[in-house]
Amino acid sequence: MNYIHDFHIPVMGLSFSVDTPLKVAHFGISSVVSIMEEDLLEMMREHHSKKNGIPFEPIDKKEFDSRAKRITAYCNVLDQLVTRNIERIRSQEFAFGSDIVKYFELLPERSPVKAKYREMLLCTDQDKRVALEEELRKAIVPGYIDVNIMSKVDNLGATKTGEPLPVEQSDALTALRGYAQSVLNSSIVFSAGYNPHLYNYIAAFEDFYPNECGMLKKRVILKVSDYRSAVVQGKILAKKGIWVSEFRIESGLNCGGHAFATDGLLCGPILQSFKENRHSMREELFTLCNASLEAAGRTTFPDFPMQRITYQGGIGTAHEQQFLIDFYELDGTGWGSPFLLVPEATNVDDSTLNALATAEPDDYYLSGASPLGIPFNHFRKSGSQKLRDDRVAAGKPGNPCVKKLLISNTEYTQEPICTSSIKYQRLKLDELKQAGLSEEEYKKRFAAVVEKDCLCTGLGTTALLKNDIVNKQHKPEGVIICPGPNLAYFSGTFTLAQMIDHIYGRTNVRNSVERASLFVNELVLYVKYLHKEIDRNALTLNQNTFRTLNAFKTNLLAGIEYYKNINADFLKNCTYECPDMIADLERYAKDVLAIEIPSLVIAS
Numbered sequence: 226m227n228y229i230h231d232f233h234i235p236v237m238g239l240s241f242s243v244d245t246p247l248k249v250a251h252f253g254i255s256s257v258v259s260i261m262e263e264d265l266l267e268m269m270r271e272h273h274s275k276k277n278g279i280p281f282e283p284i285d286k287k288e289f290d291s292r293a294k295r296i297t298a299y300c301n302v303l304d305q306l307v308t309r310n311i312e313r314i315r316s317q318e319f320a321f322g323s324d325i326v327k328y329f330e331l332l333p334e335r336s337p338v339k340a341k342y343r344e345m346l347l348c349t350d351q352d353k354r355v356a357l358e359e360e361l362r363k364a365i366v367p368g369y370i371d372v373n374i375m376s377k378v379d380n381l382g383a384t385k386t387g388e389p390l391p392v393e394q395s396d397a398l399t400a401l402r403g404y405a406q407s408v409l410n411s412s413i414v415f416s417a418g419y420n421p422h423l424y425n426y427i428a429a430f431e432d433f434y435p436n437e438c439g440m441l442k443k444r445v446i447l448k449v450s451d452y453r454s455a456v457v458q459g460k461i462l463a464k465k466g467i468w469v470s471e472f473r474i475e476s477g478l479n480c481g482g483h484a485f486a487t488d489g490l491l492c493g494p495i496l497q498s499f500k501e502n503r504h505s506m507r508e509e510l511f512t513l514c515n516a517s518l519e520a521a522g523r524t525t526f527p528d529f530p531m532q533r534i535t536y537q538g539g540i541g542t543a544h545e546q547q548f549l550i551d552f553y554e555l556d557g558t559g560w561g562s563p564f565l566l567v568p569e570a571t572n573v574d575d576s577t578l579n580a581l582a583t584a585e586p587d588d589y590y591l592s593g594a595s596p597l598g599i600p601f602n603h604f605r606k607s608g609s610q611k612l613r614d615d616r617v618a619a620g621k622p623g624n625p626c627v628k629k630l631l632i633s634n635t636e637y638t639q640e641p642i643c644t645s646s647i648k649y650q651r652l653k654l655d656e657l658k659q660a661g662l663s664e665e666e667y668k669k670r671f672a673a674v675v676e677k678d679c680l681c682t683g684l685g686t687t688a689l690l691k692n693d694i695v696n697k698q699h700k701p702e703g704v705i706i707c708p709g710p711n712l713a714y715f716s717g718t719f720t721l722a723q724m725i726d727h728i729y730g731r732t733n734v735r736n737s738v739e740r741a742s743l744f745v746n747e748l749v750l751y752v753k754y755l756h757k758e759i760d761r762n763a764l765t766l767n768q769n770t771f772r773t774l775n776a777f778k779t780n781l782l783a784g785i786e787y788y789k790n791i792n793a794d795f796l797k798n799c800t801y802e803c804p805d806m807i808a809d810l811e812r813y814a815k816d817v818l819a820i821e822i823p824s825l826v827i828a829s
Contacts, residue, residue: 226444226470226531227366228557229253231333231550232728234570235473235537235559236373236414237481238707239681240688241571243269246303246370248570249721251310252328255368256570257414258303260400261378261630263292264698265685266299272692277306292396296403303370304408315362319345328365331725338364369411371446374400375483376420378597380632380641396630397423405430405443412470416448417483419458427467434466435518439527444470450477450487452498456506463513466521468530473559474499476538478750479743481562481709484591484600486754488773489780492538493744494787496553499534503554507532535559539711539743543730544799552794560728562708569721574690577704578718580606586713586738591754594678594705596631596644600754601680601707608704609683617675622654623647627698628681645677678705710750714740733801740802742795744788745809751781752813755820763823774822785814 234249234256236242243265245256260266267284274281279302284295317325329342341364345357379397382390392398397420404413415423427433432443445462447469449455455472462469474495477486487495507529515525536549537559549555564570565581573581580588584606592603616622626632626646634644637652644650653674657667682698683705689696690704716736719727726732740746755777762770792806 226533228255228369228533229332229336229338229366230255230368230557231546232558232560233257233368233371233535234564235475235561236416237561237565237571238684238687238705239265240685241565241573241706243572243688244273244303245570246368247273247306247310250307250368250370251314251324252331252721253366253368254331254725255371257371257373260296260300260372260404261375261396262628262681262685263295263403264628265688267295268694268696269688269692270295270299270302272694273302273306277309279305290394290399290402292399293403293406296400297406300370300372300404300407300409307367307370311365311367315365319358325362325365327722329361331722333729334731370409371412371414372404372409373414373416374404374423375417376415376423377418378630379420379423380629382629383640392422393426395422398426401426402430405432410442412444412446414446414448414473416475417485419461424458424461424465424467427462428465435468435524435526435530437524439524439530441468441470441530444468446471446473448473448475450475450485451490451495452502455499459506459510460513463510464517466514466517466523468514468526468532469510470531471533471535471556472499474534474536475559476747478591478600478754479539479709479711479747480537481602482707483595483597484602486600486751487780489751489755489777489784491744491751491781491784491787492536492747493791494784496536496549496555497787500553503532503534533557537561539709539746541711541714541735541740541743542802543728543733544802545743546728547730548795548799552791560724562712563715563724563727565706565708565712566715566718567721567724568718570724572688572691573706574687574701574704577606577608577687577706580604581706581708581712582717584713584716586710589708589710589713591710591750593673593676595680596677597633598644602709604706604708607683607706608702609678612700612703613675613678621647622675623650624679624682626679630681643677643679644674645679650674650677679703680705711743711746714738730801735802740804741809742804742806744795745804745806745813748781748784748788748810748813752816755781755817759820759822766823771822778817778820778822781817782814785810785817 230253234245236257236259239259239262242256243258249256271281284291314324317323319326332339348354374397379395381395447458449472459469476492478484511529518525533556535557536555540546540558546558549558565573588605592601594603595601624645626643632641632643635641642649657670683703686699686704689699714735719734723734727734788806788810796803
C-alpha cells in the first residue's frame, strides 16, 4: 500500500465521486466510488468508454448476474483509464503547466518524493538533472480506486414466480462480487454497519487472501464510529482469515449523507482510544488472522500487514489536518464535502454547484429524508426539495420507485416497499386521515411522511447532468445533494490545486463565517441531537431509552472534560485560525448539565 498524500476523498452519494479516480488518481490522490447503483455505473461506463475510444458492449439487465458484471466492467474501465493517465504523465517533460509538474507540486511538504523534486528543480548539472527526472518518473504512483458498499443496503429480490433469489444475488453481495472479479488492486470500504452474509461472502474470493508473498491484491476498509465496533468487526473478519487494512473513523454527525450518531461519544475521545490501543489491537487481530489462515491451509502473513487508522468528518483547516495526524498518530484523513466545490474532482451540476457556492450556514441541516429512517444530512436548496413540495401541493406525494435499492417497509404489503414511494405514502396518509389525530399532530406526522426523498435516483442525477447523459428515470430538477454541515465554512468554487493547498496549509480558501474547532462543532451537533432525542422519546420513554439518553449525556460531559485537557496541545504550533476551545466548552458543559432526562415512571 503506497499512499503519497495525507488525505483521501471519501465516497459521496451515488454519483458525486463516481468517476473521481479519473480526475485525481493520476495525481496520486485516492478516492472512493459507490458501486451500489449499477444502472448509473453502466451509463458512466458507456460515457467514458466512448469518450476515450474504448469499445463498449452494453450489459443487458436481463443477462445472468448482470449487476455484478456491470460493476466489474465499470471497475475495469476505471483501472484502464487511470493506468492510461499515469502513463501519459510519466511521458511528459517537466515543463510549466504540465500534469507531471502538477503531480509533484500537489504533494505535501513533508513528502520525501517532494524533497527529491525540489532537488531536481535546483540541480544545475544537466546529467544529474536528467537522472533525477527519471527517478521522479519512476516514483509516480496512482491514487487508489477504492469502492464503497453500504453493508445493510442489501435487498434480495425474487424470481418471476415469487421465489426468493439465492442469497448471493442480494444487492450488497452482488456488488462485492462485481468488485472482487475486477482487475483492481485497491480496497473495498464497508460502511453502515455489520452484515453477516456480506462478511461471510468475502471468503469466496482469493484476492482478499495473502498471495505466496504475503501480499493482498484486494483489501478491506471498515468505516467505524468507535473503537469497540472496530475491534468486534475486526475479530469477526480475522477469524475468517480476512485482514482489515484500514479502520476509517467517521464523525457520527459532522459528516455528509447518512449520520450514524454514537451514544454521545465524541471524535476526540474515540481517536484517543485508537491511539492508545491500535498496536495491541493489531497484534490480536494478526494472531487470530494467521491462525485462521493456517487452519485453512492458506499462506499466512510473514509479518504484520499494514493497518491504517484514518479519520474523516468536519475537518476544515490545515492546522486541524496536521494536529489530527500528529497528535493521534493517524495515517491520514478524509476530506469530502469541500471537494463538492471543486469541479475538477467531483460531479456537481451547474445549478446545484451555484447553490452550494452561495449557500448560507442554515441551508445545511439534519433531515428525516432518508427512507432508511436514518438521519440524513441535507441541503435546503437541493432541486429535489422543490420537486417534492410541488408533488405534495398537487396532491400527489411520493416518488416513482424504480431502483428499489432502499425498499424495507412491510407495514402494508407482504413485499417490502420504499417509504418514499407513491404507494407507501398514499397508504400511510390514508391511515393518518382515519386516525382521529388533532390538526397539529396530523400536520406533524404528514410532514414526516412526505419528507422522504428518493435517494436512489436523486443522488445519481447530478453526474448525468454534468456529463450530458439523458435518462428518463432521472429528472433534471430532482437532484439531491448531501454535504456535511462543515461545508458552511466554504463558499465559491475552487481548483483542485487550491483545495489541496488549503489542506496542506499553503493557502486558505475558507470563507468569513466564524468557525469553532472541528471538536466544538461536532459537540454542538451532538448537544442539538440529544435535545431532539429527548423530545422524540418523551412520551414513549422506556427503560432502555432512559439508560441510553443518560449514557449519552454522561459521554458528552466526559468528552468536554477531555477537550479541556487537550486544549493546550491543540493550540500549540498553531499560527492561523486557532480557536481556543475553553470558553465554548464551559458554555456547552452548562448546557448539557442543565438537560433533564424525563423521569421513568414505573407502574406499581
